[in-house]
Amino acid sequence: MLKDLEINAVLPAKDIARARTYYRDVLGLEPADTVDEENLIYRCGNGTAFLLYRSDFAGTAKSTQMGWGTDNFDAEVEDLRGRGVVFEEYDFPGLKTENGVADTPMGKAAWFLDSEGNILNLFQRP
Numbered sequence: 001m002l003k004d005l006e007i008n009a010v011l012p013a014k015d016i017a018r019a020r021t022y023y024r025d026v027l028g029l030e031p032a033d034t035v036d037e038e039n040l041i042y043r044c045g046n047g048t049a050f051l052l053y054r055s056d057f058a059g060t061a062k063s064t065q066m067g068w069g070t071d072n073f074d075a076e077v078e079d080l081r082g083r084g085v086v087f088e089e090y091d092f093p094g095l096k097t098e099n100g101v102a103d104t105p106m107g108k109a110a111w112f113l114d115s116e117g118n119i120l121n122l123f124q125r126p
Contacts (some may be wrong), residue, residue: 006047009066012055013116016040019052022115026083044068059117066120072107073124077101080122085112088119 013019016038023042031052033041038054050066070076078085078099087100088111095102096100104108107125114120 006049008048009050009116010060011050011065011114011116013052013118014056014058015116016052018082018115019058023052025081026085026115026122028083036115059113060082061083061119063119064111064121065118067109068120068122070122073110076122077110080112087112 020040029042029044031040032043032049035041035051040052041049042052043049046064068076081087088097089100090097090102090111095104097110100110102111105126107116107123109123111119111121
C-alpha cells in the first residue's frame with residue numbers, strides 16, 4: 001500500500017553542476033548517491049530523500065516543490081540567510097510574509113528559490 005511506502009521528492013535542474021554547487025555551498029548538502037552525472041540523490045532527516053535530476057523544465061513550477069520541517073525555525077532561517085539565501089516576499093489573500101516569513105495558523109514558513117528557480121520552503125508547525 002502506498003501509505004506504507006517511503007516518499008521521495010524529485011526536483012529538476014537545468015544545470016546539474018550549478019545545482020550541485022548550490023546545494024553544497026549554500027544549503028550544506030552533499031549527494032548520498034549518484035545514479036549518473038545527471039541524477040543526484042540527497043538524503044535528509046528521518047530517512048527522507050530527494051532526487052535532483054537534469055531537466056529543461058526546472059524553475060517552471062509556480063508553487064512550492066519541497067520543504068523542510070524544523071523545530072527551530074528562527075535559527076534555521078538565520079543560518080540560511082548567513083549562507084546567502086534570500087527569502088521570497090508574498091502578499092496573497094490568506095498569506096503575507098514580513099521580512100520573508102509568514103506566520104500562519106499552520107505555523108511559520110519561509111520560501112526561497114534554489115539555483116534552478118525551484119521554490120523550496122522551511123516551516124515549523126505550532
